[in-house]
Amino acid sequence: MRAITRQLEPEWGAADRALAEGLYVYDADVCPGCGQHSSVLDDxxxxxxTFEDRVCAVCAGSERHARKLAAVDRDWERRHTEPDQHAGIKAHLExxxxxxPSDGRHVYLRRMHPEEIQAATHAHEKGAEPKEE
Incomplete structure (x- = not known):
């Protein structure tokens, strides 16, 4: 049987390793709080x-949705009080x-189909609350 030897090229060359090491050194001097490099902070x-505010419509919608869900949860908890500490094991199991409402809840973001957008727009124009799934 004949042995075949093959020379493999290294995945990283000397220049790649030098760049990676330079990035590591640079990142070590970046403030974890504000993300600015020490060369900016020390000079x-x-x-x-300057500080500028920017509103992300997706984040705003997500936060409004989270507040709505939290209100539903608070309302449920107000109506369904937990048994007090001395109520016994049977009351706690019941x-x-x-x-x-929050059991098994998973909130995700998805793009709406153009027909859904049109239906929501018409519902909003008529004053009805758009249906959420």
């Missing part, structure tokens, strides 16, 4: 920053069997 003339 008063270069440390001229309480655990009552499903909560």
């Amino acid at each position: 008063p003339e270069n440390n001229v920053l 309480s655990a069997r009552v499903p909560r």
